[in-house]
Amino acid sequence: MGKLLKNPKLLVIAIAGVVALLVSVAGGALGASFGLGQLGGPIPFISIPAERVAYIGSYPLLNSTIMFWFGGIILLFVAWRAGRNVKDVPSGWQNFMEAIYEFFSGTVDGVAGGEPKSGRRFLALVSTIFLVVVIINWVGILPGVGSVGRIETIEEWVHHHIHDLEEKVHEEHPEYSDKQVHGLALLHLLEEHGTDTFVAFHGIWVPLGNGEQKRVPLNKIVPFTSDELHKLEDKIKVGDKFNEDPVYLRIDQDIREGVVKEVFVGGDDKEYDFIGKTAGLLVPYLRGASTDINTTLGIAIVAMFTVQIWGFRALGVRGYGGKFVVNPIKQGPISTFVGILEGFGELTRTMSFTFRLFGNMFAGEILLIAMAFLLPLIGIIPFMGLELFVGVIQAYIFAMLTLVFGVMAVASHGDHDSHAEDH
């Protein structure tokens, strides 16, 4: 403490840190309960499937695919710089790439038995998995990923959600016309999701402080009373004439406009007047590729498929296939059952690969969002570091498990007792 007082630079830094912390606490979720909370970020709608941001022809381009290729291009650039002019005395990028390659070369040989070059066949896939996963994990936490996007309007939202309800109504009442089905489904949607909340956009921004407490419920964007809905429902059930009903027209109009219509009471029991502001959900243009289950499943399938190829190439069709398909008469039914379990094991490994990476990275993304909400501005900093670390660790786990499974697959039956279990 004495040292701190003597050194003016340290003192200034310490004071700035304390002030930042206080501002952050006051501006965040804690401050919001005392009427402050001017800095909290909004909690966006968290969607497990990756969002579509564009169509190329009829092919829907996902925001996670964009980030996959963004990371991939960075990786390819590094690889190109490293490999275009290899020299015996390395420099620059070659040094960097060589260090990674040598590290994996050593690890792979070590796991595969210790002889030099004994793990050569695993090397390329294992290091590719590591590099690709680490780069997509890292570009996924760049600022702007997940927070810059398109506004999904109420009209689009209704369009996405009404489909299932329409099918349900149609099943229950096959006698209704399409129009009637649509009308009923819309009413059900309003009833079911009337308290769902949306973000009020100020132009193209969501200002800081428009956190969870200031999200607008659907029934303030498309105002209705349950009385109105009941009367309308009765009308719809009678016939097609309902679409001249003023209540129905008003609801339809409100959905198409998609702006806040009424003052609402926020989560902190205060009234908020966002009348006229566009309400909707944020669809991010970019999303970390490893937070999309398609990516992790794709890599896991490649990894486990290659493991099978290694197994067949090392032990032959009979040797490796004999691990899964066992003759119950010759070797007993228990061995047959164990063989079937081995086959299931390969599937569960694929699944555990998929969900381990997806779960860790998706949780990390949500953690960052939550921290931006709880401790705005500074709370995210240590967790960014944590996410960088988790990104490397997960990539390393993915690569190492692939290697271990590969080594187990090429090992002959006798020394197959020790299973490396998943983490």
Next chain:
Amino acid sequence: MDALGITVQQLLTQLVSFLILFFLLYKLAYGPIMGMLDSRAEKIKDSLEAAETARLEAASSAERVEAEIAAARVEGQKIVAEARDAASKLREQEQDRARTDVELMIERARIEIAREKEAAVEEVRKEFAGLAITAAERIVEGSLDVKSHSSLIDKVLEDGLGERKN
């Protein structure tokens, strides 16, 4: 599957993307680097072997040089000792010769001196005889003839000289 967002289309997209990345990474980086690392390992092995041979060679040549130096040292010592012997022998010879020379000179001088002395004595005797005769002539003026009395004179002289000699 819908809730998780798994679609065949997207799954294939990501899967194929990964395979393309794998292929390109192999072409761009792993291939060249792997080849280079192998060739470098080979090179390092070769140069280590070369260094080992060079080291052995250097060690053996150092040994040889040392042996040669030792031989040269022995040779040198021998030469020095010989030179020292020769020098002392020469000195002795010179000393001997000088001593004999000196003795010879002394001997010669002694002989010379003896001869000179004899000559001088003869001369003195001759002079003395002449003087004695002259004196006797003066005394005995004419009574004594040189020829007739020479035997007497000789006798006198011999006595005189014999006395002096003795």
